[in-house]
Amino acid sequence: ELLILLTGAPSLQSQPLSSVSLRILCAFQVNFVVCQLCALLTAFWFRLYLHPSKTSPFVRHVVATLLGLYFALFCFGWYALHFLVQSGITYGIMILAGVEHMHKYCLVFALAYLSFCQITRVYVFDYGMYSADFTGPMMVITQKITSMAFEIHDGDEVTDISFDGFVFRRMPSLLEYFSYNCNFMGMLAGPTCSYNDYIAFIEGKPFRHREQETNGKLQGKTRLNDPSPNTEVLRKLATCFISLSVFLSVCKVFPVERNVDDDFIATTPFYAQVVYLYLSMLTTRPKYYFVWTLADAINNAAGFGFNGYDSDGLPRWDLISNLRIMNIELATSFKVFLDNWNIQTALWLKRVCYERCPYNPTAATFLLSAMWHGAYPGYYLTFLTGIVVTLAARAVRHNVRPHFLGSPTHKFVYDIITWASTQIAICYTVVPFVLLSVGPSLKFYRSWYFSGHIGCVLLAIALPVKPRHLRLKEQHSLSSTQPLHPHCGTEHTQIGQRSYSAATHAESQMIKTQKQTSKHPASAWTRPVGRHTNLGSKRRHQDLALT
Incomplete structure (x- = not known):
């Protein structure tokens, strides 16, 4: 029963389970927990005995991949073959499609294959059951496949989208590719990560291991020895223990299904329903x-996740962390909550969809998130509701918040109001995500008279916000028209002269470079050298002159 509560869906409490289904569910979840605990112990061994200073990247790739596939086979049986099929076909697409279109083809195929498996699991197997939920790891693999395809594409072309550290300019080998997708540290529960960060971890590159002064500035020196993650792993394991204890002690006290119970709706005052909604959704988060947190601890135990040093000189192990608990529970806006919940998925959605969609990026991002999560109708109801809630929250923040920044007291009152509003809005939005089905979800919204939807639509209409591309255009125009500092005239003139001469030199080399590239065409996996590169160099020199 503990394992069912731990990894099963919240809606399982209200669904009858046959004895066979219950045994299958328990077996799957026992395997899942055992594999995660084994992965934690293996991660310590991997860091100590297969350290980059003691063995080659090839050995680390092979061991990480074989262990990941073994854990997948142990936990999911032959369903684990889907991981290899999805990864193998997309690798072929990357090779055959070329850099220009590979990111689009990989995104379409990976999502289509994931959706096919999710629909099969939902409508062929027991509805609402999480038995043999092999699509969970496939969701993470889908993120990694598409992230890699977009990183290769961005590394080959100069675009207006800048993701430092999220581009590279060579096709990974087959071993590197499967190691990135199927390593034992993130095979079962993720989180996803950048390919560059993973390769740096495997090869032991110290480019992230930089010391910081107390004021937070980089000294530019690198440490010879890696910081130990043991303290951070113990802290995260303690967080896991507390979260598990809280969840097991209160999850049955406030079942989410009671929000749609007829007697509860008929006899409970509305303010009490609001309080119960908050408490019932609060108990699902641990x-x-x-x-x-356990998945993050596994990666840290292997030495993966180091993110430099803070202002006090202490090591940070939050490179691939997936949540910030205090920021979630104390969030004063819908955006702050989403930015700290499932962080790596939010970054993936931002890089793949939000920053690239020219029109309605918010709606497109929420729809992509719904498709990625699965085939349950409740997911789509949640993310469709999230669109209007996000637009309303953005309108309130842009139009109302500035009026409360005049004094600390006003700001404190605003924070209290927005905290309560954010928590209720999150709970209102996420109820279908937990209930999964259309009927109970619509019943809940009807009991609230769709007040959340109506209120958010009215706020979004009454408090309009300029489209994102217009706001970015205004910010760019303001930054480009700022005057130079009056006390830095000589220095800026010298920098400007050097920049202008460098840019002029780049222009003079353009024709020669184009002739060379016409004789020696660039490989499909290398960034072309020519007009775009020189213009990018010129643009960087001009920006330096402005600063």
Whole structure:
């Protein structure tokens, strides 16, 4: 029963389970927990005995991949073959499609294959059951496949989108590719990560291991020895224990299904329903805290996740962390909550969709998130509701918040009001995500008279916000028209002269470079050298002259 509560869906409490289904569910979840605990112990061994200073990247790739596939086979049986099929076909697409279109083809195929498996699991197997939920790891693999395809594409072309550290300019080998997708540290529960960060971890590159002064500035020196993650791993394991204890002690006290119970709706005052909604949804979150924090601890135990040093000189192990618990519970806006919940998925959605969609990026991002999560109708109801809630929250923040920044007291009152509003809005939005089905979800919204939807639509209409591309255009125009500092005239003139001469030299080399590239065409996996590169260099020199 503990394992069912730990990794099963919240809606399982209200669904009858046959004895066979219950045994299958328990077996799957026992395997899942055992594999995660084994992965934690293996991660310590991997860091100590297969350290980059003691062995080659090839050995680390092979061991990480074989262990990941073994854990997948142990936990999911032959369903684990889907991981290899999805990864193998997309690798072929990357080779055959070329850099210009590979990111689009990989995104379409990976999502289509994931959706096919999710629909099969939902409508062929027991509805609402999480037995043999092999699509969970496939969701993470889909993120990694598409992230890699977009990183290769961005590394080959100069675009207006800048993701430092998220581009590279060579096709990974087959071993590197499967190691990135199927390593034992993130095979079962993620989180996803950048390919560059993973390769740097495997090869032991110290480019992230930089010391910081107390004021937070980089000294530019690198440490010879890696910082120990043991303290951070113990802290995260303690967080896991507390989260698990809280979840098991209160999850049955406030079942989410009671929000749609007829007697509860008929006899409970509305203010009490609001309070119960908050408490019932609050008790579902520690389960995710446990799973994601344990996954983060596994990666840290292997030495992956180091993110430099803070202003006090202490090592940070939050490179691939998936949540910030205090920021979630104290969030004063819908955006702050989403930015700290499932962080790596939010970054993936931002890089793949939000920053690239020319029109309605918010709606497109929420729809992509719904498709990625699965085939349950409740997911789509949640993310469609999230669109209007996000637009309303953005309108309030842009139009109302500036009026409360005049004094600390006003700001404190604003924070209290927005905290309560954010928590209720999150709970209102996420109820279908937990209930999964259309009927109970619509019943809940009807009991609230769709007040959340109506209120958000009215706020979004009454408090309009300029489209994102217009706001970015205004910010760019303001930054480009700022005057130079009066006390830095000589220095800026010298920098400007050097920049202008460098840019002029780049222009003079353009024709020669184009002739060379016409004789020696660039490989499909290398960034072309020519007009775009020189213009990018010129643009960087001009920006330097402005600063």
